[in-house]
Amino acid sequence: MKLLLDLGNTRLKWALRDGEAMRARGAVAWHDDIETVLSAMWGGLGAVAQVLGASVVDAAREVRVAAIAQSVCGRQVSWLRTPAQGCGVLSAYAEPERLGVDRFLAMVCAWHEGDAPCVLVGVGTALTLDALDAQGRHLGGLIAPGPQLMQQSLWGATARVRPEPGQILDAADNTADAVASGCWQAAVALIERFVSRQSPNLGGSPRVVLGGGDAAALQPLLAMPSKLTEDSVLRGLAVWADAHSTTMPAP
Template sequence: MKLLLDLGNTRLKWAVREGAQWRARGAVSWDSDIATALREAWGELPAVDDVVGASVVDAAREAAVADAVRAGCAQDTFWLRTPAAACGVRNAYDEPQRLGVDRFLAMVAAYDAGHAPCILAGVGTALTLDALAADGRHLGGLIAPGPQLMQQSLVGATVRVRPERPGEVLDAAANTADAVASGCWQAAAALIERFVRRMSHSLGGNPALRLGGGDAAALLPLLEAPAELAEDGVLHGLAVWANAHPAATRAL
């Protein structure tokens, strides 16, 4: 039984995996008291043998989660750092460890499920894009602010752009609130579609487009390119990696 942890910028997602089956899963916000939230969430969990985490947050939050794991599961946490290659996926970065482990694991999940060649878009605090070839080669990617961060940045850097309500996404807006929302969400959609067009030839002509992240469902209807949601890609990728490297997690 494995406890898998996905420490993202907005929240911590977790799941318990036994073989090919998900036994439990949940999420807690960083705005909560993590120790209390995890103690409540894990109060009825079955005993776990291994705990594997993927993190894009700071060391202090990793340490707080590791403490909660020890208290609730009597286990140490193995933190996976981005490798140069694993589970059939080869990292394109010159310095492999600088690729976000969440992006790498999303590619592992897609490759393992037979979705390559594909474009993976992570739509959250950041908007990330990665191109994955049929043979598991990562061809590189892009990082931009996510649509909500774009809006926050615009409001924070200007004096007169002050929406008084959440805006609607329209083709052309007639007020500030709708103009800000429409511009930022459409910018994200446009960047994704441009990346798909520019990488299509290198990926064999018609790569699948898969969207993950907290804002993926909201962005999906804005895309003209065919796309599908890829939920919990990091947790799926962690499960694949943990099954392929059992000795690493037990060497703690």
């Protein structure tokens, strides 16, 4: 069995892969006591043959997670660092290691599941957009603050805009609604512009695939069809693990 780890900006997600199936899964936020929570969750998993991790967080948190995995599972974590290509996907980055491994694995997942050509949208702390063509070539992407982070940035940088919930409207008549509407609609506008600009390179009608913690909230705001996906990083890591189970470098 393989324990797969997705260390994101907000939380750590994990899944236990047993053959072709995900037998168990869970998540823990970074502000929680991850040592206690993960020890409890992983303690009953049984024998784990390999622990594979994808991380966009700092080295200190990777070290904490690795120590827990070693203590509970008796295994070191093999960290996947973004390659130039793999599992059918070719990165557009001249320095491929600078592409977030979460974005790379989301493309691996999309390619493996037959979604290409597509635009992949990650709606979380950051808003990420990536174009993947029918041949598995990454055509590049964009990164912006996610809608929640946009709102937090505005609240923190202005004296009279208070942090309060608002509705998403076409035109607001109060500040709370104006902030929420402006930030979420800015994200939507960027997505729709990116899809429009990339469509000629993607055969004219690419699939739009949404993932991330705020994807479900954003989807109804789009003026184009889209598909929601969950755990694309873990599913992409599972594809990678199956293809490289004996060749991943030691930590």
